[in-house]
Amino acid sequence: MSTTDNQLRVGMVGYAFMGAAHSQAWRTVNRVFDLPARARMVAVCGRDPGKVADAADRLGWEEHTTDWRELVTRPDIDVVDICTPGDSHAEIALAALAAGKHVLCEKPLANTVAEAREMAAAAATAQASGARSMCGFNYRRVPAVALMRQLVADGRLGQIRHVRASYLQDWIVDPQFPLVWRLQKDQAGSGALGDIGAHIIDLTQYVTGQRIAGVSAVTETFVKERPLPSGSSGLAAQADGAAATGPVTVDDAAIFVARLDGGALATYEATRFATGRKNALRVEINGSLGSVVFDLERLNELEFYDATRPTAEQGFSRILVTESEHPYLSAWWPPGHIIGYEHSFTHQMRDFIEAVAIGVDPSPSFVEALQVQLVLDAVVRSAELGSAWTEVEPTLATVAA
Ligand SMILES: NC(=O)c1ccc[n+]([C@@H]2O[C@H](COP(=O)([O-])OP(=O)(O)OC[C@H]3O[C@@H](n4cnc5c(N)ncnc54)[C@H](O)[C@@H]3O)[C@@H](O)[C@H]2O)c1
Numbered sequence: 001m002s003t004t005d006n007q008l009r010v011g012m013v014g015y016a017f018m019g020a021a022h023s024q025a026w027r028t029v030n031r032v033f034d035l036p037a038r039a040r041m042v043a044v045c046g047r048d049p050g051k052v053a054d055a056a057d058r059l060g061w062e063e064h065t066t067d068w069r070e071l072v073t074r075p076d077i078d079v080v081d082i083c084t085p086g087d088s089h090a091e092i093a094l095a096a097l098a099a100g101k102h103v104l105c106e107k108p109l110a111n112t113v114a115e116a117r118e119m120a121a122a123a124a125t126a127q128a129s130g131a132r133s134m135c136g137f138n139y140r141r142v143p144a145v146a147l148m149r150q151l152v153a154d155g156r157l158g159q160i161r162h163v164r165a166s167y168l169q170d171w172i173v174d175p176q177f178p179l180v181w182r183l184q185k186d187q188a189g190s191g192a193l194g195d196i197g198a199h200i201i202d203l204t205q206y207v208t209g210q211r212i213a214g215v216s217a218v219t220e221t222f223v224k225e226r227p228l229p230s231g232s233s234g235l236a237a238q239a240d241g242a243a244a245t246g247p248v249t250v251d252d253a254a255i256f257v258a259r260l261d262g263g264a265l266a267t268y269e270a271t272r273f274a275t276g277r278k279n280a281l282r283v284e285i286n287g288s289l290g291s292v293v294f295d296l297e298r299l300n301e302l303e304f305y306d307a308t309r310p311t312a313e314q315g316f317s318r319i320l321v322t323e324s325e326h327p328y329l330s331a332w333w334p335p336g337h338i339i340g341y342e343h344s345f346t347h348q349m350r351d352f353i354e355a356v357a358i359g360v361d362p363s364p365s366f367v368e369a370l371q372v373q374l375v376l377d378a379v380v381r382s383a384e385l386g387s388a389w390t391e392v393e394p395t396l397a398t399v400a401a
Contacts, residue, residue, distance in 0.1 A: 014083035109369035111189030135369035141347035146327035157287030168274035178229035191250030197270030217256035
């Protein structure tokens with residue numbers, strides 16, 4: 001499938017947190033990067049007519065609709081961008097792929113392995129007629145993370161021995177925080193595990209080029225009953241003040257050890273109960289020749305320890321990842337003029353548009369995202385079996401892009 005008049009006409013479903021982040025990226029990407037096609041923000045979809053009209057106006061969409069089925073079959077839409085909770089990813093993506101659209105779907109790809117498999121199969125079928133698909137693991141597009149991957153791929157770390165990954169938040173420490181969709185299995189699939197654990201699973205597999213081969217896990221739901229929310233169901237929701245409560249049906253925290261198929265040992269921690277930690281994603285990788293450390297709270301930096309340097313000069317050095325030769329940065333500001341969270345989404349759109357326009361598959365593909373889903377599933381099964389060692393099915397020989 002080719003682009004129309006060098007335009008990629010986008011229709012987006014969902015306009016809250018990720019909808020706003022994606023809109024910011026679609027608005028910006030053409031103006032920063034020199035691309036073979038221009039994104040055009042044709043229509044946004046939501047369930048409430050008044051709110052979606054406001055969102056279209058605020059976020060910069062030409063039109064709005066309350067019917068995603070109509071959106072994904074419109075002849076004047078080339079790309080469907082899915083920014084809804086996980087329970088609707090499969091249905092929307094399958095319909096969009098069947099209609100021949102390119103699809104960008106937020107992570108985690110689906111709520112179950114069965115759905116993710118169906119989506120990966122549909123993406124493979126659609127690919128034959130030129131429709132491309134990608135899952136939105138945006139942290140791959142932080143320049144320091146992309147640099148970390150380059151260093152590993154260039155052999156600068158030698159043999160990878162350890163991966164140490166954590167993603168810590170604290171937004172539900174208060175037991176009175178309401179029962180939003182992220183705390184309900186039928187809508188979210190899982191809790192901290194699928195929401196933020198999925199990011200560190202993808203990021204570490206991407207950076208190391210190694211697949212998680214098996215896991216032993218513990219999970220916990222610390223607060224098992226919460227008040228029902230008033231209107232909003234986002235991260236800043238309020239309880240409705242009435243006495244009604246409902247059960248939390250997902251994990252609050254998930255911790256697991258893993259073996260990677262290249263021989264590394266790994267630890268993963270994903271929690272929403274790390275009091276004081278707001279959105280603290282940290283990854284450390286230790287190899288035979290060096291180590292790297294990434295901390296999202298300092299996303300313009302990468303710590304690098306090069307064990308091949310003379311002993312007297314060894315130590316962790318802080319690389320300020322803002323040079324024009326660093327990934328993505330030649331399009332932005334002079335060295336030292338730092339970037340932020342939202343840039344990862346702009347970079348994601350850049351890579352997606354470029355791949356679609358030149359007719360190659362963007363990464364992470366739905367198959368790569370299925371691999372993450374298989375790990376999530378193995379973690380859940382291991383925790384249910386008292387942390388029993390649980391192999392992860394090897395869907396991919398490698399997850400490297
Ligand atoms: N990449 C990231 O860093 C990141 C961060 C947060 C969320 N996410 C993912 O993005 C997705 C959305 O999360 P969010 O934080 O934006 O949630 P949110 O609650 O802020 O927004 C969800 C949006 O989807 C809409 N929606 C829900 N069901 C719908 C339906 N059937 N039809 C049309 N619209 C519908 C809601 O009205 C709302 O606009 C999830 O898959 C989540 O895991 C990714």
